[in-house]
Amino acid sequence: MAQPLLLDSTWRDQQKFENAEAVYQCTIAGTSSGGSALSSGGDGQFNNRMNTLETENKELKKIVDDMKKMVSKLESRVTALEGGKSSATGSKPAPAPADDDDDDDDFDLFGDDDVMAQAEAEKIKQERIKAYADKKAKKPVLIAKSSIVLDVKPWDDETDMKELERCVRTVVMDGLVWGN
Numbered sequence: 001m002a003q004p005l006l007l008d009s010t011w012r013d014q015q016k017f018e019n020a021e022a023v024y025q026c027t028i029a030g031t032s033s034g035g036s037a038l039s040s041g042g043d044g045q046f047n048n049r050m051n052t053l054e055t056e057n058k059e060l061k062k063i064v065d066d067m068k069k070m071v072s073k074l075e076s077r078v079t080a081l082e083g084g085k086s087s088a089t090g091s092k093p094a095p096a097p098a099d100d101d102d103d104d105d106d107f108d109l110f111g112d113d114d115v116m117a118q119a120e121a122e123k124i125k126q127e128r129i130k131a132y133a134d135k136k137a138k139k140p141v142l143i144a145k146s147s148i149v150l151d152v153k154p155w156d157d158e159t160d161m162k163e164l165e166r167c168v169r170t171v172v173m174d175g176l177v178w179g180n
Helices: 003-007 014-029 044-081 115-138 161-168
Strands: none
Touching: none
16 A cells, blocks of 8 residues: 555655745745745845844854753752752752751741740630621521512403402412502
8 A cells, every 4th residue: 555655756856846835935925036946045035034043043042051051050059058969869968967056946937836826816716706696696687578569460351350359369378468
């Protein structure tokens, strides 16, 4: 099955077809090129595009080089901070020397050491919850009521309206109160 594709010259002459495509695109765009756009130097638009890409490439290479330098500086700083051991060797970082005169213990990030303040805060919280519950208990319970208006229309002018009202008022439900 794959043998007919091997014999087809299209696959072997790819550059020729790409050049023909470039000439065709130049013809559509209204620019003339003598032969292949790549071999003849192309038109001004092609050259401008190539110059733009080359400058972008140079800028990107410069940015990559700057980033490499920055990463190497950061690696050296991390190595110095870890006590001179390289993290690339796979060794654990050296533990910091234990100094009893360290001022790190003076500042508590999470406030776990102040047990008295926590107890006071819990007491205030409980008082507020109790005050809220008392206030809610004193408030009268609101009974929701709905008004429903039934618009009953007779079939014709001979319908007895008194009898119709009597039939409608025979509907009885829990909480239903008929008004005028």
